[in-house]
Amino acid sequence: MIYLDLLIGFLKVGFFAFGGAYGAIPLIRDVVLSYGWIGDEMLTYMIAVSESTPGPIMINLATYVGSSQAGLLGALIATSAVILPSFVIILVIMVLLKKILKNPWVQAVLRGLKPCIIGIILATGAYMILNHCFTSLKDFSLDLTATLMTLGLSLVYFGSRKVLKKGISPIGLIGISAVAGMIVYAF
Amino acid sequence: MDLLFDLFLTFAKIGLFTFGGGYAMIALIENACVEKKAWITHDEMMDVTVIAESTPGPIAINCATYVGYKQKGFVGAVVATLGLVLPSFIIIFLISMFLDNFLDIVWIAHAFMGIKIAVGILILDAALKMIKKMHKRLVPRIIMVCSAIAMFLIDVFALKFSSITLMLIAAAVSLCIFIIKGNPSREGAAK
Numbered sequence: 001m002i003y004l005d006l007l008i009g010f011l012k013v014g015f016f017a018f019g020g021a022y023g024a025i026p027l028i029r030d031v032v033l034s035y036g037w038i039g040d041e042m043l044t045y046m047i048a049v050s051e052s053t054p055g056p057i058m059i060n061l062a063t064y065v066g067s068s069q070a071g072l073l074g075a076l077i078a079t080s081a082v083i084l085p086s087f088v089i090i091l092v093i094m095v096l097l098k099k100i101l102k103n104p105w106v107q108a109v110l111r112g113l114k115p116c117i118i119g120i121i122l123a124t125g126a127y128m129i130l131n132h133c134f135t136s137l138k139d140f141s142l143d144l145t146a147t148l149m150t151l152g153l154s155l156v157y158f159g160s161r162k163v164l165k166k167g168i169s170p171i172g173l174i175g176i177s178a179v180a181g182m183i184v185y186a187f
Numbered sequence: 188m189d190l191l192f193d194l195f196l197t198f199a200k201i202g203l204f205t206f207g208g209g210y211a212m213i214a215l216i217e218n219a220c221v222e223k224k225a226w227i228t229h230d231e232m233m234d235v236t237v238i239a240e241s242t243p244g245p246i247a248i249n250c251a252t253y254v255g256y257k258q259k260g261f262v263g264a265v266v267a268t269l270g271l272v273l274p275s276f277i278i279i280f281l282i283s284m285f286l287d288n289f290l291d292i293v294w295i296a297h298a299f300m301g302i303k304i305a306v307g308i309l310i311l312d313a314a315l316k317m318i319k320k321m322h323k324r325l326v327p328r329i330i331m332v333c334s335a336i337a338m339f340l341i342d343v344f345a346l347k348f349s350s351i352t353l354m355l356i357a358a359a360v361s362l363c364i365f366i367i368k369g370n371p372s373r374e375g376a377a378k
Contacts, residue, residue: 016351017243022313026338030350031214032253041303045290048302051309054203056212056245063276067283075280079272086244087268090252091261093238096254101241104370105362112361116325116354118317119334125311126335127342132304149305157308158243173305181301182294 002070003077005035010062010081017058017086018110023117024058024082026124028065037069044128050176058082149184153177191259197224198251198270205247212247220254229256237249247271291364326364 009031017024025047032038040045043061050132059079066078093100100106133147156176161167166174197219205212213236215354220226227235232250239249255267290296321327334353341348 010368012351015243016354017245018241018354021245022310025310025374026350034347034349037197037365044303044306045286045299047306047310048299049286050227050279051306053275053278053282054205054329055278056247056270058245059248059272062278064283064286067280072280075283079276083248083268083272085265087241087252089242089244090238090249091256091264094253094256101238104365106360108365109358111327111365112330112358115321115331115356116334116357118321119313119351120332120338121308121310121317122314123335123338123342125307125309125314127339128310129304132307132339143319144299144361146304148310149301153301154305154308157305157312168342170309171228173309174302176299177305178298179301181298181304185297185300186294 002074006069006074006078007033007081010066011085012059012061013062014082014085017082018117022058026117026120028058028061029124030055032065037065040131052171052174106153106175143185149177149180153180159171191263193224194255194258194263194267195270198255198267199274201251202271203249203274212245213250216247216250220250226258230255290337326361330360 013024013027013031018029029040029043032043033040046061046064047057050057050064053060058083062078062082063075067075070077075136101110129150133143133150135141135143153176155171157168201212201215201219205215217229217232221232231253235250235253236246238253239246242249245329248271250269251265251267255265257263259266290299318331321331330333336356337348337353338350340346341350341353
């Protein structure tokens with residue numbers, strides 16, 4: 001049943017989403033693709049929309065996926081499911097286990113989880129970029145337009161940090177890339 | 188003003204005005220809850236941030252739950268968390284009803300083809316920033332590199348292997364190292 005799948009899928013995401021907003025993206029991608037809810041392309045668009053609208057990205061993504069699969073009720077279930085683990089864990093830590101995070105066994109687990117999620121985020125970002133630059137990653141056929149755009153946008157984004165104090169914001173980059181896409185793909 | 192209502196409204200405002208989530212929200216929460224309302228102290232705010240980094244879920248949710256609980260117990264925690272989530276829930280729900288039609292418009296579809304590339308860059312950038320802040324020790328680096336390679340292969344070959352399984356393996360490896368070798372040296376663990 002879709003409601004139960006949404007509940008279980010997003011509880012999993014909420015429970016394992018260490019490493020902030022970007023830590024949740026690979027997990028959501030994993031869950032969404034394995035259930036076949038929405039495609040990679042649509043998910044990428046939604047990440048951009050989530051980044052450009054207020055609120056934590058993982059909650060926005062949960063709301064969107066739930067809504068696209070099962071309307072308002074689906075959105076409510078997915079959003080609640082993704083929040084519930086962190087809500088419960090914080091309450092438990094505050095009320096019962098103030099010292100649990102200092103426990104050496106818990107520390108050992110966290111020491112393994114954190115670098116792993118960083119690796120997962122790194123791989124997800126690299127895969128997404130390469131997946132756009134090559135029309136097919138397995139037989140290495142290069143999409144020249146996308147590759148040039150990737151290089152240009154990277155240059156603008158990372159280069160802007162040398163010129164401006166804080167560089168271009170993520171929303172700024174999304175805006176620039178939208179305009180670039182409209183111009184480049186119009187011809 | 189009723190405290191519960193105040194909690195709801197304060198966090199709804201934070202939820203409505205922070206883009207991108209994460210650390211952008213901490214500054215706003217600090218401003219509202221520590222400086223304006225004095226609901227929690229600056230030290231408590233630091234504590235929550237540290238706890239939030241070691242627990243799953245968005246940091247903003249952890250903060251809202253904490254502040255709400257401090258002020259009004261369980262009900263307060265629920266109200267503050269709901270307040271934080273509600274604005275983006277409504278906005279995204281509305282967008283989800285129109286996005287498909289929206290993408291049928293040619294120039295918007297083109298814009299999203301550019302945006303797709305930006306998203307990849309943003310995710311890669313988030314990972315690079317985290318790597319810079321990582322402990323400069325051998326074991327976490329090896330775990331990080333192995334996880335990255337494994338995840339990349341899983342993606343490229345569309346393997347039926349969940350990233351959660353990968354995380355559980357990393358946790359198990361780290362536990363084994365702890366059992367065999369004990370805690371890593373103090374200097375390495377110092378933050």
